Amino acid sequence: MARNVLESSLLGAGFSIIFQILCRILTFGINAYIVRHVGREVLGIMNVRLLLLESTLLFLSREAINRAALSANAQQGDRCSWAQLINQMWLTVPICAVLCGPCLYIWLNWLSSVDAIYASQYEFACYAVALSCVLELVAESAVFVAQVFCFVKLKILLNTLHILVRSAIFLWIVTGDRSAAINAFAIAQLSSAVTIVLGQYGFFYFYLKGFKNFVTQQTRKKPLTPKAWQISLYEHMDDFPFKHLNDFLPGVMFNPNGKYFNRELQTLTLSFVKQGVLKQILTEGEKYVMSVSPVLSFGEQATYDVVNNLGSMAARFIFRPIEDSSYFYFTQTLSRDIKLAKQPQERVRQASSVLNNLLLGVSSIGLIAFTFGQSYSYPVLLLYGGPDFVAGGLPQSLLQWHCLAIYLLAVNGISEGYMFATNTSRDIDKYNYLMAIFSISFLVLSYILTGIFGPVGFIFANCINMMSRILYSTYYIRHQYRPLSLDPLLGLWPGKLFGGTLFLAGIVCYWYQSSSLVTHLGVGVLAGLACLLSWALAHRDLVRLAWRYGRRIKIE
Known part of the structure; x- marks a missing residue:
C-alpha cells in the first residue's frame, strides 16, 4: 500500500479541521441550549466531572501504548511483528477495565458531591461513561491500523458519525424531558x-472482502490452489498484513518470533x-482541582468550562489535528535512536522545513486569536449564552486571558510534540x-492563584506552566539542529509586516468596541482580512507550497 507520509499527514490534518469545525459547532450549540434552558449546574456536572472521567480513563489506557506502537511500527522492518503490535493494542481493554474500579470509587465517593436531585443520574452516568470507554477501546487495534495505513477519510467519517449519533440521541431525550439531561448524556456516550x-470493524470487513473478490475475479479463468490463491492475495494487497477480520484480534496472527509481546516496545x-x-495532570489539571476541592x-x-471551550476552539479545531498529524509525520520520518547528522539528510531537511512552517502557522493563528480576543470576547459570549450569562463580567475576563493561553498552547503543542516524537526512551525518562x-507546580499554582484571582487563576497557572514547557522543548530543538546549521525555530517569528498589521488591527478594533454591534463586527471582519492578506504577502512561498499540495491532493 504505497503511501506518502507527509501528504497523508497534511490530508489528515485538513480533513480533521474541516469536519471537526462542523461537528463542534453542533456540540457548542447543544451547550448553549443547556446554558439557556437546563442550567449551568447540569452543564458543570456533564462537561467537567463526567467528561473528566472519560478523559482520564481513555488517556491512561491508550495514550502511552498508541504512541509507543506508532514509533515501533515506523522503525521495524519485519511485517510479522504486526502480531505483537496488535497484541499490544489490545492491552488497552483490560487496562481500562482495571482502571474503572478505582476511578469509579473516587468519582462516586471522594470528589465533591452533587446535589441530591442529581445524585441518582450522576451515579448511573459514571458507570455508563466507564463502560463506554471499555467498549471504545475494543476497536483500538482497528483504529491503530487505520492510522498507520493512512485511512484518513475513514477516521474523519467515523469521528463525525459518532459525534452526530451522540448529539442526536442526547437532544432527542433532553427535549422530551429536560430533567433527564444527565441520563441523556450517559445513554448518548454508550451509543457513540x-x-x-x-x-471500524464494519469498514475492514468490507475492505478485506473487496480484496478477496478482486483476486477471485482476476483468477476466475485459471483456478488456483489455496496456496497460490493466498500468494496472489498477498500480492494485490501489497504490504497490508491483514487478510481476515479476525487478524485484528489478539493472538490470531502468526508470529515467527514466538513472543506474544516485544520487550523493546514494552520498555518504550x-x-x-x-x-x-x-x-494528563497538565492537560486536565484545573478540572482535577475543581473536582477535588470546593474551590468553585x-x-x-x-x-469556566464554557469559556474554556470557546477559548479552546482553535485548539480543538485546528491545533489538535495539526499536532496529531505532525506527530505521526515526525515519528515516521526521523529515528529516535540515531543522531540527525547520521540520518538521511534529505529527510532531516524536510523535517526541519515542516517544523518551521508548522511553528509559523500555529503561532500566527495564536497571535490573531490573542489580538482579536481582547475586543470581541464580550459580543461572542453575549451571542452564545445571553445577557444573564455575561452579567458580572467574569466570562469576558476569562475569555480575554484565555486568548493568551491559546498562543502558548499553539507553540507548546508543536514544539513538545516534535520532542516527544524524536526523543529516545532515556530522554523521555529524563x-x-x-x-x-x-x-x-501547576496544581499548587492553580490552587493558590484561584484563591487570589478566582477562576482566572487557572488560566494564569496554565500560562506559566506552558511557558516553562516551551522553553525546554525549544532548547531541545535548537540543540538538536545546531550542528546542522538549521534553525526551525525561526518559524516563531511571524515577520514585521504581519506583526505590524496585527498591532494596528488590535488598536482599531479596541477603539470601535463601544460602537454598535454591527459596526464593531464589520470593523473586525475588515481588520481580519487585512491581517490575513499581510500574512500571505509576507509568506508567499509557504502559500504557494500549500496551494501546490492542495491541488495535488484534489487531483488524486
Whole structure:
C-alpha cells in the first residue's frame, strides 16, 4: 500500500479541521441550549466531572501504548511483528477495565458531591461513561491500523458519525424531558462508543472482502490452489498484513518470533506511561482541582468550562489535528535512536522545513486569536449564552486571558510534540522528572492563584506552566539542529509586516468596541482580512507550497 507520509499527514490534518469545525459547532450549540434552558449546574456536572472521567480513563489506557506502537511500527522492518503490535493494542481493554474500579470509587465517593436531585443520574452516568470507554477501546487495534495505513477519510467519517449519533440521541431525550439531561448524556456516550466499534470493524470487513473478490475475479479463468490463491492475495494487497477480520484480534496472527509481546516496545511504553500520567495532570489539571476541592461551585465550573471551550476552539479545531498529524509525520520520518547528522539528510531537511512552517502557522493563528480576543470576547459570549450569562463580567475576563493561553498552547503543542516524537526512551525518562515538577507546580499554582484571582487563576497557572514547557522543548530543538546549521525555530517569528498589521488591527478594533454591534463586527471582519492578506504577502512561498499540495491532493 504505497503511501506518502507527509501528504497523508497534511490530508489528515485538513480533513480533521474541516469536519471537526462542523461537528463542534453542533456540540457548542447543544451547550448553549443547556446554558439557556437546563442550567449551568447540569452543564458543570456533564462537561467537567463526567467528561473528566472519560478523559482520564481513555488517556491512561491508550495514550502511552498508541504512541509507543506508532514509533515501533515506523522503525521495524519485519511485517510479522504486526502480531505483537496488535497484541499490544489490545492491552488497552483490560487496562481500562482495571482502571474503572478505582476511578469509579473516587468519582462516586471522594470528589465533591452533587446535589441530591442529581445524585441518582450522576451515579448511573459514571458507570455508563466507564463502560463506554471499555467498549471504545475494543476497536483500538482497528483504529491503530487505520492510522498507520493512512485511512484518513475513514477516521474523519467515523469521528463525525459518532459525534452526530451522540448529539442526536442526547437532544432527542433532553427535549422530551429536560430533567433527564444527565441520563441523556450517559445513554448518548454508550451509543457513540457502539458506533465506533461497529464502524471500524464494519469498514475492514468490507475492505478485506473487496480484496478477496478482486483476486477471485482476476483468477476466475485459471483456478488456483489455496496456496497460490493466498500468494496472489498477498500480492494485490501489497504490504497490508491483514487478510481476515479476525487478524485484528489478539493472538490470531502468526508470529515467527514466538513472543506474544516485544520487550523493546514494552520498555518504550513504560516510558510513555510515566509521561502520560504527568501530561494528563497538565492537560486536565484545573478540572482535577475543581473536582477535588470546593474551590468553585458547579455553576462556576460550568462558566469556566464554557469559556474554556470557546477559548479552546482553535485548539480543538485546528491545533489538535495539526499536532496529531505532525506527530505521526515526525515519528515516521526521523529515528529516535540515531543522531540527525547520521540520518538521511534529505529527510532531516524536510523535517526541519515542516517544523518551521508548522511553528509559523500555529503561532500566527495564536497571535490573531490573542489580538482579536481582547475586543470581541464580550459580543461572542453575549451571542452564545445571553445577557444573564455575561452579567458580572467574569466570562469576558476569562475569555480575554484565555486568548493568551491559546498562543502558548499553539507553540507548546508543536514544539513538545516534535520532542516527544524524536526523543529516545532515556530522554523521555529524563523529561518525566521535569514533567513531575511541572505537574506539581501547576496544581499548587492553580490552587493558590484561584484563591487570589478566582477562576482566572487557572488560566494564569496554565500560562506559566506552558511557558516553562516551551522553553525546554525549544532548547531541545535548537540543540538538536545546531550542528546542522538549521534553525526551525525561526518559524516563531511571524515577520514585521504581519506583526505590524496585527498591532494596528488590535488598536482599531479596541477603539470601535463601544460602537454598535454591527459596526464593531464589520470593523473586525475588515481588520481580519487585512491581517490575513499581510500574512500571505509576507509568506508567499509557504502559500504557494500549500496551494501546490492542495491541488495535488484534489487531483488524486
